[in-house]
Amino acid sequence: MTARVHKNLAHAPAMRSAGTRRSPLRLELRGITKRFGDLVANDQISLTVEPGEIHALLGENGAGKSTLMNVLYGLLQPDEGEILVDGRPIKIKGPGDAIAAGIGMVHQHFMLVPVFTVTDNVMLGAEQIRGPGGFLDHAKARKLVVDVSHQYGLPVDPDAVVEDLPIGVQQRVEIVKALTRDVDLLILDEPTAVLTPQETDELLDVMRGLKAAGKSIVFITHKLREVKAVADRITVIRRGRTVGTAAPDAPESELADLMVGRSVLLRVEKDEAVPGRPVLSIADLVVADDRGLQAVGGISLEVRAGEVLGVAGVQGNGQTELVEAVMGLRPIAAGSIKLLDDDVTAWGTRKILDAGVGYIPEDRGVDGLVREFSVAENLVLDTYAKSPNGTRFALNRSKIESGAAEKISEYDIRTRSPLHAVGTLSGGNQQKVIVARELSRKLQLLVAAQPTRGVDVGSIEFIHKRIVAERDTGSGVLLVSSELDEVLSLADRVAVMYRGRVLAIVSPDTPRDEIGLLMAGITGKQPLPADTPGEVREAAGDTETPDAEADGEETAS
Amino acid sequence: MTATTLDTAVVAPAAYWTRARKTGLILTVLGVIATVVFGALASSRSAHFSFGTDVSGAAMSIPGRLGAIVFGLVALGAGLALYFTQARYGLWTSISLAAFVISSLCWQISRAATGDTIALGLLAQLTVLAALPLIYGSISGVLCEKTGVVNVAIEGQLLTGAFFAAFVGSVTHNPWLGLIAAALGGVLISALLAFFAIRYVVEQVVIGIVLNSFALGITGYLYEQIMQKNAAYNSPGSLPVWEIPLLSKIPILGPAVFTGTILTYGAFLVVAVVAIALTRTRWGLRTRAVGEHPTAADTLGVRVLGLRWANVLMAGVVAGFGGAYFSMVSATSFTKNLTGGAGFIALAAMIFGRWQPIGAFLAALFFGFAGALASILGSIATPIPSAFLNMLPYIATIFAVAGLVGRVRAPAADGKPWVKGH
Numbered sequence: 017m018t019a020r021v022h023k024n025l026a027h028a029p030a031m032r033s034a035g036t037r038r039s040p041l042r043l044e045l046r047g048i049t050k051r052f053g054d055l056v057a058n059d060q061i062s063l064t065v066e067p068g069e070i071h072a073l074l075g076e077n078g079a080g081k082s083t084l085m086n087v088l089y090g091l092l093q094p095d096e097g098e099i100l101v102d103g104r105p106i107k108i109k110g111p112g113d114a115i116a117a118g119i120g121m122v123h124q125h126f127m128l129v130p131v132f133t134v135t136d137n138v139m140l141g142a143e144q145i146r147g148p149g150g151f152l153d154h155a156k157a158r159k160l161v162v163d164v165s166h167q168y169g170l171p172v173d174p175d176a177v178v179e180d181l182p183i184g185v186q187q188r189v190e191i192v193k194a195l196t197r198d199v200d201l202l203i204l205d206e207p208t209a210v211l212t213p214q215e216t217d218e219l220l221d222v223m224r225g226l227k228a229a230g231k232s233i234v235f236i237t238h239k240l241r242e243v244k245a246v247a248d249r250i251t252v253i254r255r256g257r258t259v260g261t262a263a264p265d266a267p268e269s270e271l272a273d274l275m276v277g278r279s280v281l282l283r284v285e286k287d288e289a290v291p292g293r294p295v296l297s298i299a300d301l302v303v304a305d306d307r308g309l310q311a312v313g314g315i316s317l318e319v320r321a322g323e324v325l326g327v328a329g330v331q332g333n334g335q336t337e338l339v340e341a342v343m344g345l346r347p348i349a350a351g352s353i354k355l356l357d358d359d360v361t362a363w364g365t366r367k368i369l370d371a372g373v374g375y376i377p378e379d380r381g382v383d384g385l386v387r388e389f390s391v392a393e394n395l396v397l398d399t400y401a402k403s404p405n406g407t408r409f410a411l412n413r414s415k416i417e418s419g420a421a422e423k424i425s426e427y428d429i430r431t432r433s434p435l436h437a438v439g440t441l442s443g444g445n446q447q448k449v450i451v452a453r454e455l456s457r458k459l460q461l462l463v464a465a466q467p468t469r470g471v472d473v474g475s476i477e478f479i480h481k482r483i484v485a486e487r488d489t490g491s492g493v494l495l496v497s498s499e500l501d502e503v504l505s506l507a508d509r510v511a512v513m514y515r516g517r518v519l520a521i522v523s524p525d526t527p528r529d530e531i532g533l534l535m536a537g538i539t540g541k542q543p544l545p546a547d548t549p550g551e552v553r554e555a556a557g558d559t560e561t562p563d564a565e566a567d568g569e570e571t572a573s
Numbered sequence: 574m575t576a577t578t579l580d581t582a583v584v585a586p587a588a589y590w591t592r593a594r595k596t597g598l599i600l601t602v603l604g605v606i607a608t609v610v611f612g613a614l615a616s617s618r619s620a621h622f623s624f625g626t627d628v629s630g631a632a633m634s635i636p637g638r639l640g641a642i643v644f645g646l647v648a649l650g651a652g653l654a655l656y657f658t659q660a661r662y663g664l665w666t667s668i669s670l671a672a673f674v675i676s677s678l679c680w681q682i683s684r685a686a687t688g689d690t691i692a693l694g695l696l697a698q699l700t701v702l703a704a705l706p707l708i709y710g711s712i713s714g715v716l717c718e719k720t721g722v723v724n725v726a727i728e729g730q731l732l733t734g735a736f737f738a739a740f741v742g743s744v745t746h747n748p749w750l751g752l753i754a755a756a757l758g759g760v761l762i763s764a765l766l767a768f769f770a771i772r773y774v775v776e777q778v779v780i781g782i783v784l785n786s787f788a789l790g791i792t793g794y795l796y797e798q799i800m801q802k803n804a805a806y807n808s809p810g811s812l813p814v815w816e817i818p819l820l821s822k823i824p825i826l827g828p829a830v831f832t833g834t835i836l837t838y839g840a841f842l843v844v845a846v847v848a849i850a851l852t853r854t855r856w857g858l859r860t861r862a863v864g865e866h867p868t869a870a871d872t873l874g875v876r877v878l879g880l881r882w883a884n885v886l887m888a889g890v891v892a893g894f895g896g897a898y899f900s901m902v903s904a905t906s907f908t909k910n911l912t913g914g915a916g917f918i919a920l921a922a923m924i925f926g927r928w929q930p931i932g933a934f935l936a937a938l939f940f941g942f943a944g945a946l947a948s949i950l951g952s953i954a955t956p957i958p959s960a961f962l963n964m965l966p967y968i969a970t971i972f973a974v975a976g977l978v979g980r981v982r983a984p985a986a987d988g989k990p991w992v993k994g995h
Binding site for chain 1: 853854855856857858859861862865866868869870871872873874875985993
């Protein structure tokens with residue numbers, strides 16, 4: 017792909033609409049400080065991005081990377097510090113100023129209007145106008161999209177509606193959107209978080225191509241592998257401060273230490289699993305999503321006592337619906353679910369929980385906690401009516417609070433008191449409240465969905481250890497995570513989900529590339545199970561150019 | 574790219590009871606009712622229809638019982654067609670409903686106590702007139718909600734517009750100034766809505782209801798204090814009626830569409846302008862973007878709150894004109910609660926019209942038709958009590974909003990306050 021970009025650049029004088037051609041841009045941030053109340057999100061951060069370099073901004077979740085970039089893009093105003101472009105200090109009061117200064121941004125959560133076409137999304141805010149009255153010139157805008165996407169090797173269908181596009185393509189639309197605005201510096205905020213490994217590789221290629229075309233890139237991520245693959249220089253941020261810069265050839269462990277501030281176990285230590293009898297047996301499960309479309313299409317799985325079954329897959333391939341069906345939170349269209357010897361297909365959630373199932377939901381703010389309730393109250397959400405916490409009619413407050421104090425120390429939950437609202441805790445500590453609550457019952461099965469999403473590294477380590485410990489007591493664990501590393505390090509067996517199906521169950525020692533291909537729906541030996549190949553072709557043709565399809569086949573074979 | 578190469582469309586479960594089948598079944602049942610019940614109840618007298626605005630020169634007559642049965646069968650057939658073919662949803666539904674209505678008319682007119690003729694020209698004219706405030710109101714709603722602000726205050730905007738039109742029109746002895754004042758009255762409520770909903774992120778439905786009560790209270794009070802005591806403050810005069818030469822002579826449509834005050838022509842103009850501007854202009858693109866995903870618009874330098882303010886104020890102008898209809902066209906003075914809930918029907922028309930200007934316009938006409946039919950049937954004393962006929966628009970609203978629209982999709986950010994930097 018890089019090659020294609022070079023070739024096109026040679027005969028592609030800038031097709032872009034307006035603006036004079038700038039020379040590559042040099043960006044300097046000096047002493048940027050941003051506070052939210054007591055929290056100092058950015059503390060005197062300085063950073064220089066040289067023209068035409070890929071500058072990685074590395075740090076954990078919550079380290080302040082996104083805040084810094086939102087300041088740079090004008091979405092937030094800094095409390096102190098200044099921004100210099102080519103040596104001249106500039107004021108960025110809003111995204112409009114940033115774009116005018118040649119700075120574009122691709123946000124972690126895409127800033128695309130789902131019901132608009134690609135062209136409409138690209139031109140929004142910088143519309144092509146014809147005649148008085150502000151009438152849109154769709155033809156011209158469409159041509160701009162086509163030109164820019166050809167120029168930089170980013171195939172997109174200008175007429176497709178964005179919500180129908182796969183995530184990877186939506187990201188391309190975002191990049192095209194920034195490029196049509198004639199920016200010279202592109203901020204990519206966690207661009208790989210939602211991509212399959214193969215899509216990630218392609219994005220890295222695109223980044224190299226952009227660099228070759230003279231663009232500077234700020235690449236925000238917490239994934240060391242990607243940084244090493246593509247960055248020219250690395251700045252590490254921890255707790256709102258720059259803690260160091262490194263060259264891309266620095267060893268991963270050194271970068272990790274910088275990020276976290278101490279040595280981290282990158283792998284979870286665990287013994288060989290001793291699987292017992294099946295705890296959870298899912299047979300031919302079919303579940304619909306909120307729109308009534310089939311999300312889980314006939315899955316059969318078994319989780320045995322004393323093992324962790326990891327479900328890997330890119331988000332949105334039916335994992336959420338699978339978990340909700342197991343927990344009795346979503347109607348089951350067909351198939352059956354057995355817990356030990358009981359058929360629980362028609363059971364309600366309460367009954368399932370009482371049968372010894374623990375549940376760490378994927379969205380703790382929505383399903384896991386009542387944010388306004390105290391830590392103590394959240395710790396008994398499932399057992400408030402049981403001794404010693406209370407009876408059917410009354411709560412035993414003192415017992416609830418003393419029980420909470422025990423769990424707070426056992427699970428190292430950082431809160432000012434058991435009576436503080438759980439919403440005031442950091443993400444990692446909120447998650448530990450859930451883990452503490454769920455693991456304090458005697459379990460047969462633990463269902464953990466994205467158990468460490470948005471959690472700091474220290475808490476990740478802790479939660480991982482607790483999950484393994486629960487396994488070692490003889491519970492079965494169903495682990496669902498879109499972080500492949502998490503699945504590989506925790507699971508004893510890995511089921512790869514794609515489009516509502518389990519494509520394969522493999523050992524966690526399987527090479528990442530192979531699992532990556534499975535996550536992309538490519539089994540290597542045969543095409544997709546079931547669905548007719550004819551349909552597959554058609555659907556792909558809607559969103560992909562022939563070029564891209566060829567790429568895909570090369571990789572697949 | 575690799576990942577998407579083998580993408581398949583997720584297959585929807587093939588449920589038997591699709592929307593077409595459900596609707597088809599309902600229409601079939603209505604057809605059976607029409608054929609059997611209306612046919613049985615109808616007398617052999619003929620129902621007459623004239624094309625002008627009065628009953629003279631009746632141009633068409635249908636034997637009552639035969640008509641009720643034949644049109645009932647048409648309704649039934651169209652329903653069955655939809656059920657079995659599951660195609661041409663709009664066509665079959667329209668045919669079936671129209672036939673049902675005609676069957677019902679055949680029955681009712683054949684049993685009417687004081688007349689046997691319906692003037693179709695008059696029916697069309699009353700339909701358009703009854704629809705006018707609904708058109709203005711629902712377009713006001715579209716302007717607000719497309720940009721992400723829920724507008725439940727249409728009723729308040731109409732009422733305040735009606736009051737301002739009456740008062741200023743009376744004081745200045747100039748209905749045109751009254752018309753301008755009506756727009757300002759609408760803007761006043763809009764400004765309050767925008768101030769609380771956008772500036773202070775108050776729950777938008779709540780503030781809308783509060784503004785309706787406020788408008789009712791304040792205009793009622795001022796009416797009692799000023800207008801009731803001195804009728805000179807409550808005689809705005811009426812807007813001149815313009816007939817368009819030749820076109821106004823077209824049977825049925827002429828008196829409805831090409832005869833009327835500036836508000837009639839203005840309504841068509843407003844619908845056309847908003848419909849075109851929303852889809853074809855920069856303003857429209859940005860408005861829709863702000864209503865769907867304000868943060869995305871913001872990151873591209875669109876002034877989200879500014880645009881919301883502008884659109885909500887514009888909605889006030891439109892609704893204000895709609896208010897003027899009440900005190901300068903349908904009546905020539907203001908009374909307490911003059912608008913009588915039209916704003917809520919306009920809101921329903923907006924939803925029925927799926928937040929689209931043309932859809933809202935058609936829905937408003939449909940509701941207007943229901944009202945016009947009720948008043949005409951009432952005047953010839955048909956067997957159904959007029960109280961029931963007057964319920965017709967409301968019943969139509971409930972059915973329309975609940976079932977017949979299918980999947981309704983409001984702008985994604987409708988009613989969600991947006992604060993920069995969150």
